[in-house]
Amino acid sequence: MIELARTLEACATKLSELADRLHDDPAAPPWFTTTARTYATRCHQAATDLTAASHEAQRPRP
Amino acid sequence: MSEADVPRDRRRLLQAAADLVAVAEEIEAVAVRATAALTRELRPRALLRAAPGFRPQRRLLRALTHRSGLGIAFSGGPLGRPIARLSGMAGPGRLAVHVLVLSLRLRIAAVELTHPEVSRDPVLQRLVAAIAEDRDVAAARALRALFRDRGAQDALSAIAPMFGEILALRALLDENPFNDAVGWAMATGRGVMNTDPILGITTRVMSSMDRGAGAARPTDPTPEETARIRTGDSIVAILRNIQAIGTDGRVLIQSVLGPDDVVRYVVQAPGMRPGGPRNDSPQDLVGAFRNTVLRASPYTGALKDAIAQFGVPDQADIALTGHSAGGSAVMNLAQDPDFCRRYRVTHVITAGSPIDFKTPADPRTWIASITNQHDLIPVLDGQGSGTCFDLHPTWYTVDYADPTHRFPLCHSVAQYAANLANDLPEARTHIDTQLAPYRGSLVRSQLYLMLDHAPEDPR
Numbered sequence: 222m223i224e225l226a227r228t229l230e231a232c233a234t235k236l237s238e239l240a241d242r243l244h245d246d247p248a249a250p251p252w253f254t255t256t257a258r259t260y261a262t263r264c265h266q267a268a269t270d271l272t273a274a275s276h277e278a279q280r281p282r283p
Numbered sequence: 284m285s286e287a288d289v290p291r292d293r294r295r296l297l298q299a300a301a302d303l304v305a306v307a308e309e310i311e312a313v314a315v316r317a318t319a320a321l322t323r324e325l326r327p328r329a330l331l332r333a334a335p336g337f338r339p340q341r342r343l344l345r346a347l348t349h350r351s352g353l354g355i356a357f358s359g360g361p362l363g364r365p366i367a368r369l370s371g372m373a374g375p376g377r378l379a380v381h382v383l384v385l386s387l388r389l390r391i392a393a394v395e396l397t398h399p400e401v402s403r404d405p406v407l408q409r410l411v412a413a414i415a416e417d418r419d420v421a422a423a424r425a426l427r428a429l430f431r432d433r434g435a436q437d438a439l440s441a442i443a444p445m446f447g448e449i450l451a452l453r454a455l456l457d458e459n460p461f462n463d464a465v466g467w468a469m470a471t472g473r474g475v476m477n478t479d480p481i482l483g484i485t486t487r488v489m490s491s492m493d494r495g496a497g498a499a500r501p502t503d504p505t506p507e508e509t510a511r512i513r514t515g516d517s518i519v520a521i522l523r524n525i526q527a528i529g530t531d532g533r534v535l536i537q538s539v540l541g542p543d544d545v546v547r548y549v550v551q552a553p554g555m556r557p558g559g560p561r562n563d564s565p566q567d568l569v570g571a572f573r574n575t576v577l578r579a580s581p582y583t584g585a586l587k588d589a590i591a592q593f594g595v596p597d598q599a600d601i602a603l604t605g606h607s608a609g610g611s612a613v614m615n616l617a618q619d620p621d622f623c624r625r626y627r628v629t630h631v632i633t634a635g636s637p638i639d640f641k642t643p644a645d646p647r648t649w650i651a652s653i654t655n656q657h658d659l660i661p662v663l664d665g666q667g668s669g670t671c672f673d674l675h676p677t678w679y680t681v682d683y684a685d686p687t688h689r690f691p692l693c694h695s696v697a698q699y700a701a702n703l704a705n706d707l708p709e710a711r712t713h714i715d716t717q718l719a720p721y722r723g724s725l726v727r728s729q730l731y732l733m734l735d736h737a738p739e740d741p742r
Contacts, residue, residue: 222320222343225313232306232313236382239299248292249299250392256385257303263378264310267352271317274342278324 222275226268233264296393300671303386304471311379314356317347322360353378380455383470387448387455390669394445397668398656398684406432407441414452422453440690443657447667469665472672495735497584499592502533502732514539514725515549518653518714521604522634522700525553532733534586534609536593538726547600547629547721548593552586554607554635554660554696574611575637575663579619582612585733587622593729595626602630602721606696607660610636610652617643617650630721632714634699637664639674651679651714655693655702679717681710 240257243249321343347356354376391411395402402408410425430438442449447469454466467473504512511527513520515537528535528551535551574580595601603613610633616622617631623644631643634653637660643650652675654661656668666674668682685693685702692698703711715722 222317225316228309228313232309235302235306239302243295243299246292246295248296248392248396250389253385253389253392260378260382260385263352263354266349267313267346267378270342270346270349270352271313274339274346277342278339 222271222278226271226275229264229268229271233261233268236261236264290397293393293396296389296396297669297671300386300389300393303382303389304671307379307382307386308471310353310382311358314347314353314379315359317343317353318357319360321347350376354381380467383467384452384455386671387452387470390448390671391445393671394448394669398444400688401441401444404441410442411445411449414449414456436689436691439659440657440688440693443659443662443690444668444684446659446662447665448669450662451665465665472666472670472674495581495584496737497581497586497588498734498737499534499585499589499731500734500738501592502730504528504730508730512728514723515551515602515604516718516722518632518651518711518718519700519704521549521551521632522606522696522703524551525604525606525609526696526700528553528730530554533730534589534733535728535730536589536595537728538593538595539721539723540726541720541723543720545600545720546726547602548590548595548626549602549721550586550590550604550613552582552603552605552609552613554605554609574608574615578615578641580612580615581735582608582733583615583619585731585735586612586616588737589731589733590626592731593727597625599626600629600720601626602632602718603628604630604632605636606634606699607636607694610634611638611641614638614641614643614650617641617645617648620644623648630717634696635660635694637661639664639666639670642675649679649717650675650677651681651717653681653699653703653710654683655699656682656684657688657690658694659690660694679713681707683707683710 236257240254240261243257244254321340324340324343345352347353356377356379388411391401401411406425406429410422410429413421413425426438429441433441451466451469454462455470456466508527512524512535515521515524515535516539524535530553534553537549537551538546539549541547574582590601603616605611605613614631614633614636617628618641622628628643628645628648630649630651632651632653635655635658636652638652639661652661654668661667666672668684683702683706685698685706687693687698703714
């Protein structure tokens with residue numbers, strides 16, 4: 222699960238980098254940067270959920 | 284933005300669109316693995332020894348359903364497949380699909396750079412926005428307005444440069460779960476469009492109507508055709524020969540004595556025969572579908588029969604050329620390892636053909652694909668001028684827009700020949716240079732009538 226969370230963090234980074242890359246690009250449509258950043262945030266959120274799931278699964282069970 | 288910047292700007296946007304595809308695929312792979320993990324955690328034995336409050340299961344469930352995370356992202360396996368089918372790929376808010384949609388919207392923006400008429404067209408803009416925002420009623424209205432105001436021909440011509448992207452968006456975002464996989468395949472460039480992206484009906488159903496092993500029978504040209512047919516030693520001559528023989532179920536084979544005194548062979552295959560979906564010729568509509576989707580067809584069988592009857596010797600050099608479905612059929616021959624062991628397929632040249640997902644058996648085969656960006660037929664395999672994938676970096680691809688913007692006129696072999704003769708001198712010269720070994724004196728020219736079944740073959 223931690224591995225999946227890392228993959229999603231990497232996806233978030235790639236999306237943020239893409240948003241940065243096209244931010245001042247006159248050819249890029251105006252909606253692109255905001256949408257890409259929103260999706261990057263969602264990747265972060267999902268990574269957080271998966272990390273939490275992994276920690277819960279590793280807790281010693283009674 | 285100057286006109287000189289356009290190709291660079293377009294490449295930049297398409298590169299970003301390709302990067303988004305990679306991200307979407309990674310997110311989807313995570314969804315598949317997380318669904319598998321949750322499935323394991325929900326087995327009775329796992330539940331019995333579950334932590335108090337089923338905290339890991341609840342956390343995983345949250346990861347796979349949270350709207351501000353992956354969305355409803357169940358995917359694959361006995362749990363993921365039925366839920367994904369019930370919820371539809373897009374709904375609600377499935378992140379992987381939305382990243383893919385963002386990629387498709389960026390591809391449409393890239394198309395607009397080279398087709399400014401798209402951004403100047405308010406109805407088209409409404410259509411693209413409505414589809415991308417998953418507003419079905421607004422999309423249907425915009426499409427109706429487009430067809431009503433412009434007529435079918437102009438409407439299709441207007442959509443053509445981004446037809447593949449619009450189809451993929453629609454397939455991914457509509458409520459029909461049966462076309463989701465094809466929408467994903469089209470948007471990720473991972474496979475041929477083997478399902479109708481609107482209704483989700485597999486094209487194999489239609490292909491299955493295309494029966495027969497394919498056969499050929501020599502036939503004579505009319506005097507008018509004899510006067511028009513030339514040596515097929517240049518791309519324009521080949522396309523004009525195909526134009527001359529028409530689409531009544533015939534194919535032309537010529538042998539040419541090259542500059543090195545070697546006899547080589549040129550197969551010239553026309554496209555689909557107009558009329559009903561199925562006739563007694565392999566050049567019918569169902570045959571065109573089959574040639575696009577599958578690797579063999581009655582058309583390819585008939586071509587093989589014609590080539591054998593012409594007496595092309597084993598290991599001889601052969602150039603396969605075709606327009607529209609004829610291009611797909613000759614590309615199928617080039618994909619056939621047995622055919623390529625028997626003959627040396629030196630060139631495949633197609634005009635207006637959907638061949639993106641075909642690969643020659645002999646890596647030495649030189650391939651040229653010529654497509655007009657307003658021609659819908661090459662997009663039938665799901666990849667059009669807005670594609671962000673370089674599926675065949677070694678192919679010579681001529682993807683151009685002529686000023687007429689009219690479909691189906693721009694799909695006609697006459698228009699392709701005229702464009703190459705008058706508007707595309709660089710492409711014409713490059714292809715003709717590649718065909719140099721085939722430039723020489725005509726030895727023999729023979730037409731064959733192609734049939735679904737050999738005359739004695741019982742149906």
